[in-house]
Amino acid sequence: MSVVLKVENICKSFGEKKVHQGITFNLHEGEILSLFGGSGSGKSLLLRSIIGLEKPDSGHIYFEDKDIPTLSEEALLDIRKKIGFVFQNGALFDSLTVAGNLAYPLKEHTKDSPQHIQEKINIMLDLVDMRNAADLLPNELSGGMQKRAGLARALMLEPKIILFDEPTAGLDPTNTRRLLDNILRLKETRHITGIFVTHDIPSALAIADSIAILYEGKIAIRDTVANIQASTDPLVGAFLNPEKTK
Amino acid sequence: MNKKSPLQIVGGMGILVAQVFREARKPPYYFGLICEQIWSIGVGSLPLVLITALATGSVMALQFGYGVAKFGGKLYVPKVVALTILREMGPVFTSLLVAGRIGSGITSEVASMKISQQLDAMRALGTSPTRRIVTTRIIAALISVPLLTLFSDYVGLLGAMLVCKNELGIHTSFFIAKCIETIRISDFLAGMAKTVVFAFFIALTACWRGLETAGGTEGVGRSTTWTVVTTSIFIMISDFFLTKFLIMTGFQV
Numbered sequence: 001m002s003v004v005l006k007v008e009n010i011c012k013s014f015g016e017k018k019v020h021q022g023i024t025f026n027l028h029e030g031e032i033l034s035l036f037g038g039s040g041s042g043k044s045l046l047l048r049s050i051i052g053l054e055k056p057d058s059g060h061i062y063f064e065d066k067d068i069p070t071l072s073e074e075a076l077l078d079i080r081k082k083i084g085f086v087f088q089n090g091a092l093f094d095s096l097t098v099a100g101n102l103a104y105p106l107k108e109h110t111k112d113s114p115q116h117i118q119e120k121i122n123i124m125l126d127l128v129d130m131r132n133a134a135d136l137l138p139n140e141l142s143g144g145m146q147k148r149a150g151l152a153r154a155l156m157l158e159p160k161i162i163l164f165d166e167p168t169a170g171l172d173p174t175n176t177r178r179l180l181d182n183i184l185r186l187k188e189t190r191h192i193t194g195i196f197v198t199h200d201i202p203s204a205l206a207i208a209d210s211i212a213i214l215y216e217g218k219i220a221i222r223d224t225v226a227n228i229q230a231s232t233d234p235l236v237g238a239f240l241n242p243e244k245t246k
Numbered sequence: 247m248n249k250k251s252p253l254q255i256v257g258g259m260g261i262l263v264a265q266v267f268r269e270a271r272k273p274p275y276y277f278g279l280i281c282e283q284i285w286s287i288g289v290g291s292l293p294l295v296l297i298t299a300l301a302t303g304s305v306m307a308l309q310f311g312y313g314v315a316k317f318g319g320k321l322y323v324p325k326v327v328a329l330t331i332l333r334e335m336g337p338v339f340t341s342l343l344v345a346g347r348i349g350s351g352i353t354s355e356v357a358s359m360k361i362s363q364q365l366d367a368m369r370a371l372g373t374s375p376t377r378r379i380v381t382t383r384i385i386a387a388l389i390s391v392p393l394l395t396l397f398s399d400y401v402g403l404l405g406a407m408l409v410c411k412n413e414l415g416i417h418t419s420f421f422i423a424k425c426i427e428t429i430r431i432s433d434f435l436a437g438m439a440k441t442v443v444f445a446f447f448i449a450l451t452a453c454w455r456g457l458e459t460a461g462g463t464e465g466v467g468r469s470t471t472w473t474v475v476t477t478s479i480f481i482m483i484s485d486f487f488l489t490k491f492l493i494m495t496g497f498q499v
Contacts, residue, residue, distance in 0.1 A: 048366075051370055053366055053369060053370065073374065074269075074374075076369075077369075077372045077373070077374060078372065080369065080370055080371065080372040081371075081372040083370075084370075085367075085370040087363050087366070087367060087370075089362070089363065091362065091363040091364055091366060091367035092364075092367075093364055093367070093368075094358075094362065094364065104371065105371045105372070108274070108371065108372065108373050109372060150367075153371070154370075157371075157372075
């Protein structure tokens with residue numbers, strides 16, 4: 001499998017606080033990487049750096065032979081069409097309906113006819129089980145529906161990589177299962193590549209191919225799900241079985 | 247928003263202006279959004295602007311008429327009122343109203359988008375908020391505010407004319423003749439030039455402050471108030487310097 005994203009020695013500080021202290025990893029085509037880490041460890045910051053919403057102090061993030069931190073905002077706009085971002089709260093445009101939100105990226109970046117856009121919206125809404133919610137505004141949706149609509153919107157341009165920023169946070173078990181089913185379906189049908197930032201261990205284990213643990217500003221451990229589950233490393237234990245390691 | 251020094255504010259707004267000029271030249275141009283904003287700023291503000299203009303023109307004529315009547319200067323009312331409305335009251339009052347109504351609206355809208363991560367989502371979807379939000383609003387303000395001022399000038403003069411006729415006994419034809427005799431195209435253009443400066447500043451400040459907002463809903467409220475206060479003060483102060491500049495350059499006598 002070819003490498004689609006290469007992160008090299010990323011460092012980022014806010015004043016005295018060093019959040020990233022040399023993060024390095026590769027993401028392969030078709031792989032879903034789950035990223036664990038404590039609160040404030042810089043998981044979301046890493047995703048924001050990958051898509052160019054934050055600039056690291058040093059280091060490189062290579063995507064399609066381009067070093068993202070060195071790109072201008074103008075050049076980043078093109079890169080962002082190829083990297084989808086699923087925000088923690090969905091971040092839907094509140095003045096647009098669900099269908100309007102899904103149509104947004106297509107209207108911005110393609111010359112598709114309204115009919116073609118509608119067809120794509122319908123396909124995507126079916127994929128996230130939200131066909132009946134097309135005409136609803138974001139404030140009329142439940143938290144789970146907002147996240148699923150955010151996922152659908154991120155997929156509209158068929159990005160090469162999808163970055164999930166704690167998509168299951170704050171969801172009840174039913175909605176969590178539903179969202180994971182949607183992602184698993186995407187994994188099976190579209191072979192998506194992505195990074196899944198979460199505190200939700202069962203969800204991460206359910207959908208990931210590999211797991212990385214962000215600790216003290218670095219990727220402390222990176223391995224397959226099976227190896228991580230079998231690991232006796234106390235750091236892995238602290239995340240996977242916090243009760244046993246107390 | 248963290249408390250910023252005046253230098254940081256000027257610097258931040260300067261960078262935004264540079265971005266606007268750089269990005270405004272490239273597609274997409276968002277003509278539809280510009281029209282929406284013109285409707286919102288222009289047509290939406292029209293009733294407020296017209297009522298204010300009518301009241302201001304009427305009161306000015308009334309106050310001035312009775313004030314100078316003691317000295318036998320009642321017949322000068324049309325001249326003085328026309329010049330005051332076209333040069334000062336029309337542009338300044340209209341801009342102040344727009345600053346209050348639209349400046350606050352733009353800031354609260356952009357700030358709400360910022361704190362709910364909608365601006366991040368916009369960027370993540372490959373759209374520039376500067377091009378889609380800031381540039382469209384600045385262009386719409388540059389078109390709408392001078393047009394609003396034009397309507398405001400006419401309605402202000404209409405109010406003054408009605409008061410002159412009904413309260414001061416100045417005939418309508420005399421009022422119109424004196425206005426035509428007094429007003430020069432430069433008076434009208436001077437007022438319009440001021441509104442262009444005011445409109446640019448109102449839209450720019452409102453957008454910049456919205457983009458810089460932090461601190462949740464409380465931050466949105468603070469930003470909105472800051473925009474109205476800052477743009478109002480700017481309009482008052484810059485009006486003096488713009489007038490001085492126009493007089494010095496011989497554009498306005």
